[in-house]
Amino acid sequence: MPPASGSPGEETAPWGGGAYRGGVDGEPPEPARLAELVAALSLGIDLGFGQPMEHVLRQCLIALRLAERAGLDEQQRAVVYYTALLINVGCHTDAHEQAKWFGDDIAFKSRKYDGQPYGLRGAIRGIRLLGAGSPVLRRFRIGLEFAIAGHRDVDRMLQYHGRLARSLGERLGLPYPVLDALTCAYEQWDGRGWPGERAGDRVPVAARLAQIAEYVEVAHRLGGVTAARRTVRERAGRQFDPDLARLLYADAPLLLADLGAVGTWEAVIDAEPALAVVLTGDAIDTALRAVADFVDLKSPYFLGHGTAVADLTSAAGVRVGLSRAEISQLRRVGLVHGLGRLGVSNAILDKPGPLGAGERERARMQPYLTERMLRQSPALAPLGRLAAMHRERLDGSGYPRGLTGTAIPLPARLLGAADVYRAMREPRSYRPALDPEEARARLRDEARAGRLDADAVAAVLGAAGHAVPRRLDGPGGLTRREVDVLRLLARGLSNKDIAARLVITSKTVGNHVEHIYAKIGASTRAAAGLYAVRHGLLPEDEPAKMG
Template sequence: MRLAELVAALSLGVDLGFGQPMEHVLRQCLIALRLSERIGLGDQERLAVYYTALLVNVGCHSDAHEQAKWFGDDIALKSGKYRYEQRSLAAAASALRLIGSGNPPLHRFRVGLEFTLGGFREVETMIAGHAALAADLARRLSLPMDVQQAVGAAYEQWDGRGWPGELKGREVPIPSRLAQLAEFTEVAHRLGGVDAAVELARRRAGGQFDPGLAAVLCEDPEAVLGGLDAARTWEAVIGAEPALGVRLSEDQFDEALLAVADFVDLKSPFTLGHARAVAALVDAAASQVGLTQDERQELHRAALVHGLGRLGVSNAIWDKPGPLGTGERERVRLQPYLTERILCQSATLAPLGAIAVQHRERLDGSGYPRGLTAPAISPKARILGAADAYQSMIEPRPHRQALTAAQAAAELRAEAAGGRLDAEAVAAVLTAAGHRVARHRRGPAGLTGREVDVLRLLARGCSSREIAGRLVISPKTARNHVEHIYAKIGVSTRAAACLFAMQNGLLPPVDDAAA
């Protein structure tokens, strides 16, 4: 397996999360590579450019919950990134117009007041944290240190006014500078052609962009931007990976899939650790129904990637506490289809997409996205569907509390009795769930038992006041716990704390009522 295929597939999900057409990131990767060739970079440097361009915005969905809290629709917010110059008054005004959108006027006023009092500082921290999380993903994918450093500096600007604002000029790694120039000129070129891309590069040269790199683009824009619309973008990007490209063993591929799954699950506090848990369930269930080792491995991998399509649906929907409207339900029903579309271009990943796209189908034809009936739903998809349903039930959702294991088991059995889920798959999943022993690691990074409780609630999106109410402590004590947790685990954002909780086996909490 080539790592490039997995990262390129992930980039398609990032496109959806930014409200951009799929292959936006792939095209920016080609632009960055063309620029790197024109300035004479060697293979190792071009490898860093390649993966930096593909990963540059991968951390931006990690706090989509907070983005939706402040601005109503996280995808609508991010789609405005390319309309205005960074840190300009126009960009700030555009974001402020979205404060509390989709809610009644009184709610919008209240959110606006909260944002004025401290929310804007939270957003600044979030943006700086995106690059840090992307760098952490690069580390987990075993990419070279220069890639990790470049991705970590992806939002720095030539003039020093980027995020976190610690680097400027030539201090910013050249892959970061190339990726940023390529990202914004790709959008300008797609919307307005070569002239628009050149105008943007010239206008922002010396500010956001490296003036030398902008000049290279403007000297011969056709050499950098020509043929993008006619190219078979996926094949072009996979074929353009520098000679030092990264190859994965079977075990490394599984680790890379797990890393991607964790990052996808960061999109909402209600899905933290979901893919890991579903993969564990299908592993145990598959051994009971006679699947071969290869089939079990494929099902395990499909379970890890089955939620990729969630990146294309706004958190205004995923985190909505009330009932969904018709249009919102239709967006949810697209999620498995989007997963398939993200994975289908890779010969290695397409079989996983073929399983994942069916995990919400039901034997009686009542499922989605295609309304398949029993003969068309594969045995592996039936197991994945039952495991996903069970795991979703025992996780909290914005409109309900988590069910106990016993309640979830009863619900799952009812689905099988009603002819919607496969009875054998349900039995295997429930047996697997009943024999699971939840591992409760006490005190990672020196956390106390109470701090672990606070971290779990924090990861689920609870505010300090809500944590205080749940644990019967004062809001000040809750805030102190959060500060101590951040200090002990070495992070500064909720998203990074969520990742720590997942990686250390702290989610979901132990359910003593497992059945």
């Protein structure tokens, strides 16, 4: 699927080829298809919308069937394929802000399919959810703040979802037609979508097909063919392309047949149009790193966490003498270990106070969800099995399975120690980042208490002690002070909080923020966070002292 000829100003990486080189020395590895990675990510998107797993996979099948019925050729259907799998991937990038305004971000997004998502009804439903789960007085304050400035934040969030999805597509090397369709993920046929720059057939057909398939999948799952037909009839000519709506209405029994009976994963992987994209060599690391960085955007407290854990874990693997193949696998496990956070609400991840019993149980689902997302891919399943162990502890106090002692392999012990160390070195909603010495002392305490492996802790601390300081200034023409502001802005701090932290005025911070956004081409916290991670500004680190 080459880029469309004549696409203005667009230069995309070519599709990859070859085979994934990983696994154990001397054993032929399973090939890693890009379709498998994107399909696995789509399972996390399902969780983030409060939908059952494989919702996105089913919408992909519907979109492909409708595309074939509409007469699209194989190259066009390949564009539809990746657009349908990724069209909602940008929605989790501002889950922090969604939780701030509406409480549980997953519960908020799950209401997307209840009724008209746009216009007056959608706005009224959103207002009713402001401050959900908070005391009455706090809900009033949140409502007042939303009326003053918050509604503009939400509008910008919607405008940027498509652009952020496109940015992931760029890093995955997807060609221009897919990127263009992802940019238009929330445009409508009548021009009243987001950002509202296109209407009618100026919206790429792949985006039109993916959007109608998304809503039809939910309607059909809940109410059968009758509900699916009602959905397209009600939205035709407004949200949906009327011609595509008529096609689906007429052929609904055929297009929606067997959706609940087929093996959805296998059907979607086998349905990839054109030549299957197989990642080779470093391409798998590049793709996994792109996905890890993108998933970490879900919370300002986890920006760059996956990449940092992967780098630290692989460096620790060198110190304990693992083979090159084992270190390569360990790096990839580090990159995927946090994917399950997509299924945990930011009302929990970003909560400034202690978690309740029910909240703790939801948070403890993260490792299991990571494994669940990856287990259907032959190439990714081994990574998921190791990633699921990063919260296990030698004394059996960990989760999700309460493994003990030798049941936790060395790579998982290294990953667990690296994850703890990096978490302590990063700020969290309930505490600031710990300095290197304090983090080292606490990690050693975990080893002394018998929860973490002492050799793994020593290897991780050794690797951290030889860390290279990250760049402090320069990308995009940012000044040193602008870099400081960008880091705090990306972490979700307000202008007032940034001013207090840097001992400058809020007005000065506002000027810096304006200059930063102009220089890096962003206007939301998530977009600024992605820029900071991609340019090595987050997570901020310092070399630890040896000893």
